[in-house]
Amino acid sequence: MFGNGEAVTHSACSNGSVQTVNGNLEEKLDELRLLMGKVDGDPLRIVGVGAGAWGSVFTAMLQEAYGGLREKVLIRIWRRPGRTVDRALAKHLFEVINSREDVLRRLIRRCAYLKYVEGRLGDRVLYADEILKDGFCLNMIDTPLCPLKVVTNLQEAVWDADIVINGLPSTETREVFEEISKYWKERITVPAIISLAKGVEAELGPEPRIITPTLMINQATGVPIENILYLGGPNIASEIYNKEYANARICGAEKWRKPLAKFLRQPHFIVWDNGDLVTHEVMGGLKNVYAIGAGMVAALTNESATSKSVYFAHCTSEMIFITHLLAEEPERLAGPLLADTYVTLLKGRNAWYGQKLAKGELSLEMGDSIKGKGTIQGVSAVKAFYELLSQSSLNVLNPEENELVAPVELCPILKMLYKILIIRESPVEAILQALRDETMNDPRDRIEIAQSHVFYRPSLLGHQP
Amino acid sequence: MGLVSNEYSNGSVQSCNGLEEKLDDLRGLVGKADGDPLRIVSVGAGAWGSVFAALLQDTYGQFRDKVQIRIWRRPGKTVDRATAEHLFEVINSREDVLRRLIRRCAYLKYVEARLGDRTLLADEILKDGFCLNMIDTPLCPLKVVTNLQEAVWDADIVVNGLPSTETREIFEEISKYWKERITVPVIISLAKGIEAALEPVPHIITPTKMINQATGVPMENILYLGGPNIASEIYNKEYANARICGDEKWRKPLAKFLRQPHFIVWDNSDLVTHEVMGGLKNVYAIGAGMVAALTNESATSKSVYFAHCTSEMIFITHLLAEEPEKLAGPLLADTYVTLLKGRNAWYGQMLAKGELSPDMGDSISGKGMIQGVSAVEAFFELLSHSSLNVLHPEENKPVAPVELCPILKTLYKILISREQLSEAILQALRDENLNDPRERIEIAQSHAFYMPSLLGQP
Numbered sequence: 031m032f033g034n035g036e037a038v039t040h041s042a043c044s045n046g047s048v049q050t051v052n053g054n055l056e057e058k059l060d061e062l063r064l065l066m067g068k069v070d071g072d073p074l075r076i077v078g079v080g081a082g083a084w085g086s087v088f089t090a091m092l093q094e095a096y097g098g099l100r101e102k103v104l105i106r107i108w109r110r111p112g113r114t115v116d117r118a119l120a121k122h123l124f125e126v127i128n129s130r131e132d133v134l135r136r137l138i139r140r141c142a143y144l145k146y147v148e149g150r151l152g153d154r155v156l157y158a159d160e161i162l163k164d165g166f167c168l169n170m171i172d173t174p175l176c177p178l179k180v181v182t183n184l185q186e187a188v189w190d191a192d193i194v195i196n197g198l199p200s201t202e203t204r205e206v207f208e209e210i211s212k213y214w215k216e217r218i219t220v221p222a223i224i225s226l227a228k229g230v231e232a233e234l235g236p237e238p239r240i241i242t243p244t245l246m247i248n249q250a251t252g253v254p255i256e257n258i259l260y261l262g263g264p265n266i267a268s269e270i271y272n273k274e275y276a277n278a279r280i281c282g283a284e285k286w287r288k289p290l291a292k293f294l295r296q297p298h299f300i301v302w303d304n305g306d307l308v309t310h311e312v313m314g315g316l317k318n319v320y321a322i323g324a325g326m327v328a329a330l331t332n333e334s335a336t337s338k339s340v341y342f343a344h345c346t347s348e349m350i351f352i353t354h355l356l357a358e359e360p361e362r363l364a365g366p367l368l369a370d371t372y373v374t375l376l377k378g379r380n381a382w383y384g385q386k387l388a389k390g391e392l393s394l395e396m397g398d399s400i401k402g403k404g405t406i407q408g409v410s411a412v413k414a415f416y417e418l419l420s421q422s423s424l425n426v427l428n429p430e431e432n433e434l435v436a437p438v439e440l441c442p443i444l445k446m447l448y449k450i451l452i453i454r455e456s457p458v459e460a461i462l463q464a465l466r467d468e469t470m471n472d473p474r475d476r477i478e479i480a481q482s483h484v485f486y487r488p489s490l491l492g493h494q495p
Numbered sequence: 496m497g498l499v500s501n502e503y504s505n506g507s508v509q510s511c512n513g514l515e516e517k518l519d520d521l522r523g524l525v526g527k528a529d530g531d532p533l534r535i536v537s538v539g540a541g542a543w544g545s546v547f548a549a550l551l552q553d554t555y556g557q558f559r560d561k562v563q564i565r566i567w568r569r570p571g572k573t574v575d576r577a578t579a580e581h582l583f584e585v586i587n588s589r590e591d592v593l594r595r596l597i598r599r600c601a602y603l604k605y606v607e608a609r610l611g612d613r614t615l616l617a618d619e620i621l622k623d624g625f626c627l628n629m630i631d632t633p634l635c636p637l638k639v640v641t642n643l644q645e646a647v648w649d650a651d652i653v654v655n656g657l658p659s660t661e662t663r664e665i666f667e668e669i670s671k672y673w674k675e676r677i678t679v680p681v682i683i684s685l686a687k688g689i690e691a692a693l694e695p696v697p698h699i700i701t702p703t704k705m706i707n708q709a710t711g712v713p714m715e716n717i718l719y720l721g722g723p724n725i726a727s728e729i730y731n732k733e734y735a736n737a738r739i740c741g742d743e744k745w746r747k748p749l750a751k752f753l754r755q756p757h758f759i760v761w762d763n764s765d766l767v768t769h770e771v772m773g774g775l776k777n778v779y780a781i782g783a784g785m786v787a788a789l790t791n792e793s794a795t796s797k798s799v800y801f802a803h804c805t806s807e808m809i810f811i812t813h814l815l816a817e818e819p820e821k822l823a824g825p826l827l828a829d830t831y832v833t834l835l836k837g838r839n840a841w842y843g844q845m846l847a848k849g850e851l852s853p854d855m856g857d858s859i860s861g862k863g864m865i866q867g868v869s870a871v872e873a874f875f876e877l878l879s880h881s882s883l884n885v886l887h888p889e890e891n892k893p894v895a896p897v898e899l900c901p902i903l904k905t906l907y908k909i910l911i912s913r914e915q916l917s918e919a920i921l922q923a924l925r926d927e928n929l930n931d932p933r934e935r936i937e938i939a940q941s942h943a944f945y946m947p948s949l950l951g952q953p
Contacts, residue, residue: 269795275924276795277802335837336728336735343736378794465734 059096059103062293066192067219074103077191079206081109081158081180082404083267084226085197086167090175090271095296097176106179107197108187113158115149115168119402123161123171124150133174137164140177169404173268185213193222199405200229200243200315207250214251222286223247223258229407230315232414237489238421240356240414242311244282256283259290260311261301266378273298281307308491309357316352317371318408319415320345323447324375325384326461338375340465341443346371348441352415354480355424355437356490380408387450388458394451409451416448418490518555518562521752525651526678533562536650538665540568540617540639541863542726543685544656545626549634549730554755556635565638566656567646572617574608574627578861582620582630583609592633596623599636628863632727644672652681658864659688659702659774666709673710681745682706682717687773688866691873696948697880699815699873701770703741715742718749719770720760725837732757740766767950768816775811776830777867778874779804782906783834784843785920797834799924800902805830807900811874814883814896815949839867846909847917853910868910875907877949 063074078089089107096103115123124146127133137143142164148154158168159182165175181187188194188210198206203225214221227243244258259282270276280291281304291303304310324341331337349371375381383406386392392400398409418424419438428435438445446464449456522533537548548566555562574582583605586592596602601623607613617627618641624634640646647653647669657665662684673680686702703717718741729735739750740763750762763769783800790796808830834840842865845851851859857868875897877883884893897904905923908915 266795269793274790274793274795275799275921277799331733334728334733336725336733340734340736462734 055095056099056102058293059099062289063102065289066222068102068192071101073101074193075191076103076105076193076195077181077187078105078107078195078197079184079188079210080197080199080202081107081162081167082197082199083167083170085195086162086170086175086178087173087267087271088195088197088226089178090165091296091299092294093178094176104179106181106187107162108181108184109159109162111157111159111182113168115156115158115161117152119168119171120146120149120152120156123156123166126166126172126174130174133165136177140164169402170268171402173271175271184209189213191221192219193224196223196225196227196243196247198227199399199407200227200231200246201405201407201410203227203243204246204250207247211251220253220257222290223251223253224280224290225258225260225311226262227407228262228311228314228318229405229410230312230414231410232418234417234421238418238424239490240312240418242308242315242491244307244311255307256285258282258307259287260307260314261294262310262314270299276300277302279304279310281305281310283307306357309353312356312491313349313353315407315411316349316415317374318380318406319411319444319447320349320371321374321378321380322384322387322406322408322412322451323443323461325381325386326388326450326458327384327465328381329385329388330459330462337462337465342375344465345375345443348443351440351480352419352437354486355419357486379403380406383408394454412444412447413452416444416452419444424490514554515558515561517752518558521748522561524748525681527561527651530560532560533652534650535562535564535652535654536640536646537564537566537654537656538643538647538669539656539658539661540566540621540626541656541658542626542629544654545621545629545634545637546726546730547654547656547685548637549624550755550758552637553635563638565640565646566621567640567643568618568621570616570618570641572627574615574617574620575860576608576611578627578630579605579608579611579615582615582625585625585631585633589633592624595636599623628861629727630861632730634730643668648672650680651678652683655682655684655686655702655706657686658858658866659686659690659705660864660866660869662686662702663705663709666706670710679712679716681749682710682712683739683749684717684719684770685721686866687721687770687777688864688869689771689774689873690869691877693876693880697877697883698949699771699877701767701774703766703770714766715744717741717766718746719766719773720753721769721773729758735759736761738763738769740764740769742766765816768812771815771950772808772812774866774870775808775874776833777839777865778870778903778906779808779830780833780837780839781843781846781865781867781871781910782902782920784840784845785847785909785917786843786924787840788844788847789918789921796921796924800920801834803924804834804902807902810899811878811896814878838862839865842867843917847920853913871903871906872911875903875911878903883949 059074066074068074076092078085086107089105093105097105127137127143127146134143137146145154145156145160149156159180161168162178163180165177167173167175184206196203196207225243225247229243231241231246233239233241242260244255244260247253247258248255259280261278261280263276263278266274275298277300279302280287280294284305287303287305291301295301323345324338327337327341382403383392383398383400387394398406400406416438419441420436422436424437425434426437426440427433428440442464443461446456446460450458450460518533525533527533535551537544545566548564552564556564586596586602586605593602596605604613604615604619608615618639620627621637622639624636626632626634643665655662655666684702684706688702690700690705692698692700701719703714703719706712706717707714718739720737720739722735722737725733734757736759738761739746739753743764746762746764750760754760782804783797786796786800841862842851842859846853857865859865878897878900879895881895883896885896885899886892887894887898901923902920905915905919909917909919
């Protein structure tokens with residue numbers, strides 16, 4: 031043990047500004063290492079699983095912040111091998127590289143440039159995992175990241191990981207973590223897992239309830255829920271990587287969420303912590319449902335601010351109504367939930383998808399995984415929430431008609447999105463018709479309905495009553 | 496009695512039957528006999544006041560024997576050369592408008608003005624449907640009256656389209672002309688600004704209260720119409736929602752009368768809270784414009800701003816309203832459009848870009864009154880009063896409510912005391928000591944903060 035004489039190695043591969051490798055960062059890393067029980071000479075191993083935009087950015091931010099402390103932390107990312115980069119994308123990537131002097135210099139210096147020339151000319155097929163090593167995420171080509179250590183073998187990536195970042199879509203989370211659990215059978219230490227996934231599933235028997243990605247991970251791996259956290263908040267990944275000021279919230283058990291919030295926090299990326307894991311994770315999925323509709327409205331009305339506002343009034347009142355079913359004190363979600371909704375509606379892949387559908391540039395038959403964009407989580411979430419809220423065992427009293435109805439009957443936008451996206455019996459334009467139905471309630475009425483009755487159903491989120 | 500179709504209508508006219516019935520219902524309620532037209536007067540010709548009058552004219556103007564719609568604005572305001580040139584372009588780019596002006600022998604004055612050979616006045620162009628604050632959106636022709644007494648003396652319904660900063664003054668003058676009235680008029684106010692009075696206890700003075708104090712018209716006859724309104728979009732038949740707030744006798748029939756296929760009007764009894772919230776959102780709209788300009792329209796930064804400003808607004812609603820949660824959805828939805836597009840947000844952007852400065856005042860040529868500026872001062876002064884102290888949970892000591900509203904404080908320093916530049920809004924947002932906005936909401940919800948005296952209630 032050399033104490034003060036230990037050399038600190040500066041990362042030679044960093045892209046963009048590197049924060050000073052001073053006591054603050056190293057101190058934060060040391061605190062986390064201590065909590066994980068890491069001894070000197072045994073690096074903390076952090077693995078991002080899945081290389082979508084946010085997963086890649088998250089890993090890259092950690093690499094930039096802590097990658098210089100090589101003896102203390104190793105950061106890597108897993109993605110599946112074999113995904114090819116098509117010719118058009120290779121051409122665009124070549125333009126991006128050549129327009130960024132810092133990126134161009136870096137590739138030349140690492141003797142990694144010529145393969146992009148060949149890719150541009152069509153003389154070579156590039157793969158998503160090989161370009162990711164150079165910092166290019168297939169879903170976010172316009173924003174080069176720092177170089178990353180990319181591992182395509184899942185066992186090799188995760189077997190000795192201390193912290194796993196779930197960057198997978200929710201629709202792949204269960205499958206991949208079930209595979210991971212095979213490699214973790216003989217582990218002695220229990221890893222900490224941070225999930226970024228926002229989709230949800232609905233389970234209808236024995237009791238209707240929502241299955242969140244963190245619960246999927248818990249079921250697939252046996253890792254206790256206290257070691258699984260959800261990180262949510264508005265995230266336009268490229269903006270966060272470009273140091274736009276952003277807030278996020280890490281939710282989970284207190285043992286891990288506070289030290290992890292501190293570890294993840296950066297000057298331009300504020301991380302707050304919250305004990306309510308399930309509600310925030312579900313709301314992250316819920317807002318993507320309505321983001322698709324917002325994109326449709328924006329495109330159909332040529333970005334009319336007035337129509338967007340009408341949509342926002344109705345979709346927020348539906349979201350508030352739904353939170354009254356899911357949360358014991360839903361009002362506390364109002365500010366942050368709606369603020370997250372604001373950015374999700376304004377810009378983001380789900381809203382983008384709604385716009386493309388409305389303009390006819392994409393169609394439903396193309397599925398919800400879009401090249402260059404990734405999985406549109408809102409689509410599966412529409413199905414999940416619709417099916418859940420259609421269960422007659424959850425009936426609520428409709429005060430206007432004084433009869434019991436399924437909760438979904440009080441959510442006309444959700445119903446319409448289901449008809450457009452899932453059963454496909456309505457065209458995209460129907461979202462405007464739903465909005466303009468004169469018999470539709472004042473959105474304030476829906477909130478009053480929610481607040482004047484006891485709607486809370488603990489079983490919906492798997493809470494014990 | 497024959498029906499005369501309005502030959503000046505711009506855009507589609509709805510079929511006559513349902514409309515005439517709605518008009519007759521309202522006439523019956525006001526007590527109008529046959530041959531005595533219902534007189535509706537819009538006072539003030541800002542964008543929303545003009546659009547409101549034009550919507551009524553488009554809809555009901557065809558029933559000449561049953562209703563007369565007119566608008567008052569001050570005489571003498573000149574149209575500058577640049578605006579006249581732009582107006583000429585607008586006219587020539589719209590075939591329907593061009594034809595209409597030619598047919599009414601009203602076109603050549605715009606040619607003369609374009610050439611600089613003639614000075615146009617705001618009231619004369621308004622007769623042709625051009626609002627000085629909204630030149631790009633021609634309206635239908637309007638009956639414009641520049642004499643206030645002539646405009647309002649026999650009005651049955653008055654629509655207040657004035658900025659709040661002029662409301663008291665104008666309605667005090669109107670009250671002179673109403674001294675000998677037998678019937679009591681109904682007044683709908685569109686104004687969104689507020690004032691703060693600190694005696695005898697700190698409280699908010701709303702425009703409807705100003706009208707009540709100035710004219711003596713009972714509060715039951717004064718209503719507030721609020722909601723997101725990008726006036727030009729509403730006139731262009733974008734689908735919009737609004738809410739008319741006030742006493743039940745008038746708000747329900749008026750909601751029905753005002754409602755159109757693309758303009759839905761809901762009614763609500765809580766006049767004061769909605770009127771105040773209309774003013775509050777303009778405060779934060781200015782900050783939103785600043786953030787948008789300073790971060791080059793970053794959606795992420797806008798979201799951070801939205802999280803903080805909505806939590807401040809929610810905190811403030813807990814001081815003002817007994818059941819503030821009921822405001823959450825509609826208030827935030829209105830805030831959404833106000834932050835996205837609108838004159839207050841535009842003003843914040845211009846300040847941040849350096850194209851305008853606070854010294855130029857809050858009345859901007861071509862845009863009208865920026866109500867958010869006076870509202871910043873009103874809310875700041877009100878919430879700074881020590882008699883309203885609340886317990887600061889972190890420091891466990893009483894503080895003025897404004898201490899828990901860092902964005903409002905910063906806006907005050909930028910716009911009113913002017914000790915800080917627009918960039919300070921980003922610094923306030925990025926202060927690491929800033930609380931999670933959820934905590935501010937928790938603070939509001941975990942304590943009893945409601946102070947009825949703030950809205951003048953016992």
